[in-house]
Amino acid sequence: MEARAERLPSHGKRRSVFREERRLGAAMVVPSLAVIALVAAYPICYAIWLSLNEYSVITPGLSRFVGFDNYTQALGSSEFWEAMKTTLLFTAISVSLELVIGLGMAMVMHRAFRGRALLRAVVLVPWAILTVVTAITWRTIFEPELGFVNTVLTKLGLPGGDVVWLGQEGYALAVMIFADVWKTAPFMALLLLAGLQGIPEDLYDAAKVDGATAWQRFRRVTLPLLRPAIAIALIFRTLDALRIFDLPYVLTKGANGTETLSLLAQKELVVNRNTGLGSALAVLTFITVMTVSFLYIRFVGGNIRALTEEEE
């Protein structure tokens, strides 16, 4: 931002100031880079190293180098691809729903009306509850026969009263998505609300003067200006969803088509103490997450770029 002030001085002088600032900037970044190297790079490298070995369960401390065997085993197992499919499906559906619902919630909360502060607080309640608690609650609600959902459906004579929600493929994933949307749509709403509040009212007034309908104002003013907020919210939620663990762990323990990549990695690492294979699975999960993040920056990030250029 300060660059604007520096446009006035001569070209050469501006250059050297710029260079100096860059040097200072680099120096100031060094400590945080060192910290990142320590807490991020080291564990990543260590995990990769672990994934290239096989570790003995019988004799602690004994290991042998097996190259890419663990990866071959992981990539060759149907379990891994099932988990990959489940994870991507869960992420795609839940994040899309959260975006739509979160946007709706944000628009409502953005309006001025009595009790707005209270509404904003109430809406955030699901987000404030621990995921494990949420999961236990939904598990009880969807319990077969005695659960709230089945009881209500039966009492009202509606179909579905005898569905074993968490016991069937498809339904189990649907419940998991439902619980996730319920919990995190408010978070999405909060991020988008912050974005909405950054849009100047004048633009709406100008649009109105020009005779834009409510829909046109939403399409042409709100959405484009909200794009950076949407991009950030999507990135946050997508990465979270790709690593989902607690929800399926409590709801189904991964049964009936709800086993996610994280669940699979945890099972091999912690329960079976299969450190090599488990690390390979963790690295593969990491690569998946990084790939998706890269795609986001490439495409959604592209929108951010287009937007900032328009602003100029």
Add this chain to the structure above:
Amino acid sequence: MALQGRSSVRNLVGVVLALMAAALVLASCGGGGSSGGSEGGAAEAKTLQSSEAKPTGQVTWCIGKDTSGAFKTAVEKFNSENPGAEAKLLELPESADLQREQQIQRLRAESNECDVLGMDVTWAPEYAASGWLYDVTPSVEKLEGEFIPSTVETTEYEGKNWGIPFNTNAGFLYYRTNEVPKAPTTWEQVYKEAQQKNGLVYQGERYEGLTCVFLELLYSAGGHVLSEDGETVEIDSPLTTETLEFMRGGIEDGAVPKSVTTYEEESSRRAFEAGNATFMRNWPYAYALGKESGIANEFAITKFPGFKGNPGAGVIGGYNLGISAFTDNPKGSLAFAEFLVTEPVQKEMFLKATLPATVTAVYKDPEVKKEIPFTEELLKAVEQAQARPLSPVYQEITEAIYDNTFEVLNGRESPKGATSKMGSEIETALERF
């Protein structure tokens, strides 16, 4: 300006992503732990002589959550009886999986924090093979006559005893007396009556509980998972297929509701108490709770019926006490562990925490008999119960069992296919070095 704006947004996103990625990797590493630990093997396990037990020094007892307060009472009693010793309780989480995780983290790091370990009956082989336990065979041999024999079996690995049986458990068949006047004597009858009446519920979710349910039937049928020496797989047999066919048949003809595939102990108990089932397979804890429910006077319990012409069998539950190989005070630890299996302590645990005693004499105690009406049934159930496979890779074995049984219950795998899958998956597990 445009360039700067763009790169700052991208940088921010980049940093956020890098941090999240770091968190992911950190989380997975933290969970997996490092492979720290000594070189060399499990071979040189040290043996503790019973005569070495001496109540002195500090002893930390690491066991699951003390929900009833009985553990604390026992620790205080030990301390007041032995002025030279100081026992301390370190409570681990309530769930067995998390207890194991906590203990393994400490043992891998060779931590001396825990002296006496409360181990689920399926853990001793894994710990022993890893060299994390003292061999306590002399103590177990000395006390052998006092224990219910089946409880001692769970402490064995490679011909030695690696723990002292602390408490035990065995499942019961619960039935509604107003629907079935007399308990059936075979599982075939149970399923038949269940189909005519209101069904049977058990723990059919994809977890350890399903392994127990399956093994109870397999053991009764005369089947095995591993050979006696634990070296070869025997589960890949027609008996396994028949057992799975029987379980699948129960769901197909409506003797067992489909909802059991989502039931663990508590949900099956709730279904039974709500009157939604005629029979239930569950642990003894459901008895006292049932007596406080709406069906208090309309149910009874019995040991497991027979199957395929053989007498019934159960699987044994409960905890053993292991002495950590990394303790600074093996003598004091052994003294404390032996104290915990003395009659008065065992009686107290039974009465106060409903942790069934491993010591036979406790079951004959008039006070226990009066307070716990199912004492006699329980002793019978424990006596006829067998250990789950004793192997260092038990976790993978049980996973192969419950995963495949679960697929059969859901109709996604044939009993025959599941049998051979169980066999090959357990085979792979045994190949771990």
